[in-house]
Amino acid sequence: MSERRVVVTDCPGGPLLVRGADEVVGVDGTSAAVERAVVAVCRCGRSERMPWCDDSHRDRRRRKKP
Amino acid sequence: MRLPEPCGPLSEGVVETLRAQPVGPHAVPEPRAMGDVTYPLTDRDFQLALWILYELHYRGFDDVEDPRAEWDPLLMVSRAALERTYEHAVRELVAETPQDAPALEDLGDTPAEQVTAALVRMTARSGPSDVAQFLHRRASREEFRSYLAERAVYHLRESDPQSFVLPRIGGAAKVALAELQYDEYGGGRADRLHQTLFARALASLEMPTDLAPYVAQATGATLASVNLMSLFALNRRLRGAAMGHLAAFEATSSLPCERILRGARRLGLPEAVQDYYDEHVEADAVHEQVAIRGICAALVEDEPDLAPDVVLGATACLAVDGLAGEVLLESWRSRRDAPVAG
Ligand code: FES
Numbered sequence: 271m272s273e274r275r276v277v278v279t280d281c282p283g284g285p286l287l288v289r290g291a292d293e294v295v296g297v298d299g300t301s302a303a304v305e306r307a308v309v310a311v312c313r314c315g316r317s318e319r320m321p322w323c324d325d326s327h328r329d330r331r332r333r334k335k336p
Numbered sequence: 337m338r339l340p341e342p343c344g345p346l347s348e349g350v351v352e353t354l355r356a357q358p359v360g361p362h363a364v365p366e367p368r369a370m371g372d373v374t375y376p377l378t379d380r381d382f383q384l385a386l387w388i389l390y391e392l393h394y395r396g397f398d399d400v401e402d403p404r405a406e407w408d409p410l411l412m413v414s415r416a417a418l419e420r421t422y423e424h425a426v427r428e429l430v431a432e433t434p435q436d437a438p439a440l441e442d443l444g445d446t447p448a449e450q451v452t453a454a455l456v457r458m459t460a461r462s463g464p465s466d467v468a469q470f471l472h473r474r475a476s477r478e479e480f481r482s483y484l485a486e487r488a489v490y491h492l493r494e495s496d497p498q499s500f501v502l503p504r505i506g507g508a509a510k511v512a513l514a515e516l517q518y519d520e521y522g523g524g525r526a527d528r529l530h531q532t533l534f535a536r537a538l539a540s541l542e543m544p545t546d547l548a549p550y551v552a553q554a555t556g557a558t559l560a561s562v563n564l565m566s567l568f569a570l571n572r573r574l575r576g577a578a579m580g581h582l583a584a585f586e587a588t589s590s591l592p593c594e595r596i597l598r599g600a601r602r603l604g605l606p607e608a609v610q611d612y613y614d615e616h617v618e619a620d621a622v623h624e625q626v627a628i629r630g631i632c633a634a635l636v637e638d639e640p641d642l643a644p645d646v647v648l649g650a651t652a653c654l655a656v657d658g659l660a661g662e663v664l665l666e667s668w669r670s671r672r673d674a675p676v677a678g
Contacts, residue, residue, distance in 0.1 A: 281625045283456070306523055308515060310622040318594075325590035325621045328460050 285310035285323035294321045337548045339397045340388065344381025346370065350388050350414065354400045370417065376425045377659060380556035386422060387551065387559045389415040390566040394496060419567055426564065429659075430651045440643055447640040448633040454647050455580070455628045458654070459587035467661040468592035470668065471599040479668050480603055481541060486664055488543075488550040490562050491534035495520035497565035498582055504575045507638055512630030513579070516586075516623050530619075533612045540606035555667075557660040564656050568649055576642030579635055580649030583627040588654065589620040 279287040288294070289308050293301045302321050310323035317324045339355065342348035376382045391397065392406040405411060437443075443453040464472075471483060495517060502513055522529035535545040544550075551559075568578035597613035636643045 279625075279629075281629060284625060285621065287622065287625055306519055306619070306622070308519070308622050308626065310618070310625060319618060322618050323621045324594060324617050325624065328587075328591070 281310075284314075284327050285312055287311075296321050337395065337397055337546060338399045340384060340548065340551050342381070343384060345372070346381045346385035346418070347388065348381075350385045350411075353411070354388070354397070354405060370421060373421065376422050377429060377560050377656065378556040378663065380559065382418065382421070383556045383559035383563055384551075386415070386418045386563050389418065390563060390570070393500075393566075393570060394493065419571070422560075422563065422567060426567075426652050426656065427648070429655050430648060433651055433655050440647065447636040447643045451580075451636045451643050451646050452628055452633050455583050455587065455632060455650055458647075458650055459584055459624075464591045464595045465588070465658075465661055466665055468595040468599075470665060472595035472602075473599070475599055475603070475668075477603050477605070480599065480605065481543065482668075483664065484538060484541070484543065484609075485550055486554060486558050486660075488534070488538060489547065489554045489558055490565075492531055492545070492547050492550070493562075494530045494534065496531075497569040498578065500569040501575050501578050504572050505579070505635055505638075508634035509579070509631050509638060512626050512634060516582075516626045516631070519619060519623065528615075530612075530615070533608075533615060537606075537609040537612040540608035555660070555663050557656075557663040561657050561660045564652060568652075574645065574649070576635065576639070576645030577649030577652065579627070579631050580646035580651075581653040582649075583624070583632050583646070584650035584653040585657070586620050586623040586627045590617050590624065593617045593620060 274290055276288065276290040279289075281287060287308055288304070288311055291304050291309070293303050294309070294311055295301045311321050312319075312323040312327070314323075314327040316326040318326065339351050340347075342351045373379050373382045388397075389411060392400070392411070396403075396406070402408075437454060437457055440447075440450045440454060443457075444450040467483070471480060475483070498513065499517055502510060502517070505513065518524070520530050522532070526532070538545050565578070565581060568574045568581055593613045593616040597610055597617065600609045600613060632646050636646060
């Protein structure tokens with residue numbers, strides 16, 4: 271068996287794709303279990319399903335007020 | 337599944353041929369009828385004939401006795417004739433679609449950059465579709481059910497067309513497509529197979545879970561949107577278009593699924609219906625990135641000549657699915673406006 275690697279791929283303007291992780295810990299310390307082979311972690315802060323990307327980064331109308 | 341009821345000379349030709357001759361070679365269905373098709377994109381008879389011929393490559397029909405019908409040379413001739421007409425109509429529709437996008441060459445230095453930028457641009461313009469907004473805020477339970485019924489023609493076979501592309505591409509693009517399909521096919525869990533999730537949603541509303549009744553009532557435009565995937569996936573020369581189609585499909589799925597999920601909650605529809613759309617919000621946000629950056633970018637890096645086809649497939653997806661959505665909305669509108677009988 272090859273050693274398992276965690277790979278993070280940058281998607282400019284969108285999320286980070288993460289392969290091989292077991293959990294993602296949010297800023298508030300809550301941990302979300304990774305349940306698929308690849309997950310998209312939100313980077314824009316607009317997702318309503320943190321820590322996961324829900325594609326809100328492309329919806330210009332849903333920008334959160336500063 | 338049994339052969340669907342034909343609805344015109346083209347589908348009748350195909351059905352009669354498949355029924356009447358238990359063994360091939362089968363006669364070519366009446367070619368004359370093709371001349372009568374004015375707009376193949378919404379012509380139910382035309383699309384049903386093509387859908388039946390494609391279905392021979394998927395799960396087939398219980399009442400087609402000859403298992404060799406799939407590769408029957410004369411049925412291939414029929415399929416090719418229908419495909420030619422359909423592809424021509426799709427290319428015309430794409431050419432008519434207003435393009436405010438810059439030329440590919442101006443979008444980046446490499447084909448991969450160009451295609452990525454083109455796909456992101458093209459799919460960014462579309463907010464949640466009118467259909468999704470309608471389902472979110474206005475649809476009645478009955479209208480929601482009719483939406484599920486219409487989409488069942490695809491979702492009960494979800495992702496199957498794209499599997500035909502796997503052996504047709506190589507390297508990183510193949511790996512990325514396999515990764516996406518693995519997720520569509522349940523990520524190693526039979527109970528998470530997306531087709532099954534959809535069947536479970538149908539069952540929760542006491543709707544049938546086999547394809548036949550849905551094909552029997554699907555509009556020409558819905559059949560066209562499903563046939564488009566088979567057209568691209570079953571013709572190796574169109575593999576670029578197949579992957580562009582997939583990218584556009586995935587990139588315009590997540591936000592609408594969120595809307596549809598809220599509509600299902602508003603109507604208090606069963607958990608299984610919500611689960612299907614819930615799954616697709618996150619899954620398709622991932623698939624979009626994998627399809628655009630993993631599959632399409634890698635594909636054109638490998639085969640730069642496919643770049644225009646990738647864009648063609650994506651544009652065709654948005655245009656043809658848009659058409660199917662309009663037809664559906666129009667049917668809801670006209671039913672709401674119809675005077676109540678009695
Ligand atoms: S990165 Fe996609 S929603 Fe935030």
